[in-house]
Amino acid sequence: MSEAAEIGQERSAALLPERLVAGYEAFLSGRFAREHERFEHLASVGQNPRILLIGCCDSRVSPEVIFDAAPGEIFVVRNVANIVPPYGPNGDHHGTSSAIEYAVLALRVTHIVILGHASCGGMRAYAEAERDPYFKPLSAGDFIGKWISLIAPAAERLGPVDEPIEVYSERLAFASIIQGLANLRTFPAVANLEKRGILSLHGAYFGIAQGKLLALDERSGTFIPVSPDAHAATFAEPRF
Structure with missing residues (x-):
């Protein structure tokens, strides 16, 4: 050298x-x-992802790794607790909403996936504040405190925190995904395209420790394992 x-x-x-x-x-x-040729192609023709994935900032939950995605395949927006805010155009700054708008109207994605996960710090912080009114590490005046207040509608449907915080936090994570889909449908373009069958909305949940992926069946309101046979085969033989 x-x-x-x-x-x-x-x-x-x-x-x-x-x-x-x-x-x-x-x-x-x-x-x-x-994959040099692929990068050159993406640089010259631009991106054309078919999927918008809204995930959490948590460093343990990388969508590109979980779904073995190549560059240009998934348009990803990550925020604290994979929250989708309701449609609300005003003078505030709307990072997640602008990403949704760009993905739907400019990139013309055909799928939007909200990906929640186990052991979410944002969900636990909200749950602990609900259980103990004196536990306020994140005030409403803080960025994070104001942001996770968007979890409130999902929490209201669950009722009071009357179980171990770990259990409640996981239930809240699932409920928040369902609420996120409802919030997506407050975006006029999203609602219109879904109604016309052009855009599909999905909810999913990733278990970090075992790598289990669940997908929401909106008709029943339940989360169902994805590719259970492939997951079982991964643990069928000693890995080390």
């Missing part, structure tokens, strides 16, 4: 966390090298 290259490498390593630099180098020699 030349002296100039060594200096350049040292400077780049100082500008980003070492983990990211190492990961980028692995990406260059691995996936980017294997």
Whole structure:
């Protein structure tokens, strides 16, 4: 390696966390090298994903990893607790709503998936505040406190927190996904396209520890395992 290259490498390593630099180098020699033509194609013609996925910021729940997605396949928006706010155009800043609008009207996606997950910190924070009025780590004046207040309609349907917080938080996660779908339908474009059969809405839930994926059957209001045979086969043989 030349002296100039060594200096350049040292400077780049100082500008980003070492983990990211190492990961980028692995990406260059691995996936980017294997899929270079795909990246060139995406750069020249633009993106054309068919799926908008609304997920949580939680670092353990990466949609691209869970669904083994290639670049350009899924348009992903992530926020705290995978919340979908109701339609409400006003002077505020609406990151998630703008992503929904762009995906539906500009990209013309044909599916929207809300992906919740186990052990969600946002759900637990809301549940703990509901159970104990003195437990207010996130006030209504904070960004997160105001944001997770959008969980309230889902919590109201569950009733008082009268069970272990871990159990209630998981039930709240499921209820919030259902509420999120209802909120999606308050967006005029979403409601119109779904009514015309052009757009489909879906709810899903990922169990981190065992990798189990559940999908919502809206007719029954229940979450059903996805690909149970494939999941069972993963654990049928010793993995290590």
